[in-house]
Amino acid sequence: MNHLSMAQLFECADGTGSDTVSRHLNACEECRARLRAVIVTEREIRTLPHEHPSEQFTRRVMERLGIKGSSSLAWTVFRNLGPLVAMSAVTGIVFVVLKRTGVLGGSDIGESMSATGKLADSVTHQLSGGAATLSMWLQNLLPSGFGGSSLTVAIFLLLSLAAVGVLDRFIVSPIWRKRIEQG
Amino acid sequence: MPLSDDQIVEKIRDGARHYYRQLVARYKDRGMTLALRILRNREDAEEALQDAFVRALRGLDAFKGQSKFGTWFYRILYNACISNLEKRSRRTKEVELDEDEGYELHEMGHSAPLSVQIEMRDLADIVKRTIESMPEKYAAVLTLFYLQEFSHEEICGITNLPLGTVKTHLFRARALLQRRLQREVPEGVST
Numbered sequence: 001m002n003h004l005s006m007a008q009l010f011e012c013a014d015g016t017g018s019d020t021v022s023r024h025l026n027a028c029e030e031c032r033a034r035l036r037a038v039i040v041t042e043r044e045i046r047t048l049p050h051e052h053p054s055e056q057f058t059r060r061v062m063e064r065l066g067i068k069g070s071s072s073l074a075w076t077v078f079r080n081l082g083p084l085v086a087m088s089a090v091t092g093i094v095f096v097v098l099k100r101t102g103v104l105g106g107s108d109i110g111e112s113m114s115a116t117g118k119l120a121d122s123v124t125h126q127l128s129g130g131a132a133t134l135s136m137w138l139q140n141l142l143p144s145g146f147g148g149s150s151l152t153v154a155i156f157l158l159l160s161l162a163a164v165g166v167l168d169r170f171i172v173s174p175i176w177r178k179r180i181e182q183g
Numbered sequence: 184m185p186l187s188d189d190q191i192v193e194k195i196r197d198g199a200r201h202y203y204r205q206l207v208a209r210y211k212d213r214g215m216t217l218a219l220r221i222l223r224n225r226e227d228a229e230e231a232l233q234d235a236f237v238r239a240l241r242g243l244d245a246f247k248g249q250s251k252f253g254t255w256f257y258r259i260l261y262n263a264c265i266s267n268l269e270k271r272s273r274r275t276k277e278v279e280l281d282e283d284e285g286y287e288l289h290e291m292g293h294s295a296p297l298s299v300q301i302e303m304r305d306l307a308d309i310v311k312r313t314i315e316s317m318p319e320k321y322a323a324v325l326t327l328f329y330l331q332e333f334s335h336e337e338i339c340g341i342t343n344l345p346l347g348t349v350k351t352h353l354f355r356a357r358a359l360l361q362r363r364l365q366r367e368v369p370e371g372v373s374t
Contacts (some may be wrong), residue, residue: 006358041364042357044310045329050212051219053229058207061236067200 004031013038188252195243203240210253211236214260216330220314220322221264231267235260250340257331258341261323268319306364313363321356328353 004012004024011017012025012035025032062068095113135153142152186194186205194202214235218228239246239259246255314322327333327341338349 006361007354010354010357037364038357038361040306041310041360042329044306045314045325045360046332048307048311048314048330050330051215051228053211053215053232057211057229057233058204061207061233062201062204064233064237065200065203065240067203 003028004034009035009038013042189248192243192246192248192252195240200240206239206252206256207236210256213331214256217257217260217323217326218264220326221261221319222267223315223319227267227271228264231263232260235263238263250337253331254333254337254340257327257333258343261341264323309364309367310360313360316363317356317359321352321359324349324352325356325360 004021008017008021009031012021017025025035099113131150131153134156135150138152138156186202188206188209191202191205211232214232215228218232218235219225222228222231235256239256242259246252314325317325323342324338327338328335333341335346335349335353338344338353339346342349344352
């Protein structure tokens with residue numbers, strides 16, 4: 001009896017074998033064993049693990065392409081606040097110029113600007129209150145001689161900001177980047 | 184939900200180039216496998232892979248979406264590997280299968296009894312070593328077919344080889360694998 005050729009065995013493994021081949025397989029234990037060997041081997045190829053490039057591979061590719069990673073969260077917030085601050089500054093300057101030149105005197109715009117001024121005074125008042133509370137809190141928290149002064153408050157705020165920056169740089173951003181990589 | 188390749192490509196085209204990181208992450212391992220099968224050297228494989236990613240982004244405008252991004256990328260990678268091979272002008276010690284040698288199992292002692300079960304990790308090791316030692320052209324087609332699960336037609340698109348040649352390479356790779364296995368595990372392979 002002629003055994004199946006390798007090509008016929010591969011066809012069987014691919015599920016495209018003819019009826020004649022199937023009949024032969026039913027009758028021939030040896031060819032069945034050979035087919036089993038083909039199937040097992042090819043299943044093994046499919047499950048071979050993929051190779052991995054070095055750890056720094058992605059970073060190197062992105063560097064070569066001149067693509068910087070997405071900005072840190074703190075920088076993104078700051079960058080988006082920037083235009084708002086700039087717009088407020090320009091509006092303020094325009095307002096001061098108009099008021100000084102008397103263009104706004106007695107007009108409806110002048111009245112609404114006056115109301116806005118009152119609101120600004122109120123906000124300033126609230127902020128001063130907040131700063132005073134923070135100062136008192138620091139006075140209680142820190143050893144005497146450190147708390148209370150405006151310098152201490154400023155240092156405290158700077159340190160807090162730095163802590164947020166460090167947290168963002170080393171914890172939040174890496175997690176965020178990993179999420180982006182994983183899609 | 185992860186973005187599809189096409190969605191990422193759209194975002195990159197809209198200027199969000201940092202999204203390319205996702206495509207790199209998605210294709211680097213599979214790409215490395217193919218590159219390593221062809222180049223047989225980790226350093227060269229990584230360099231070719233890096234070149235392919237750089238070329239792919241720079242040539243993204245040429246990608247019209249007629250094929251899948253993966254197929255298009257593998258074509259670039261395959262070409263990068265072939266260029267690397269040519270550059271090295273390395274003559275691989277290929278165990279070319281001679282046409283007259285034949286692949287029929289009756290010439291390979293197929294009557295061996297299938298009595299001994301080999302450990303699957305040994306089989307995996309033998310398979311891996313065999314792929315690594317077979318001619319690059321066969322290893323490339325075999326990798327694309329089994330590991331990347333591309334069809335014959337897609338492999339034609341990637342390698343720019345005629346369909347008949349792809350089928351022949353694949354057949355020879357499979358036959359070579361069986362023959363080597365028969366030689367290394369004369370008792371046979373069974374589950």
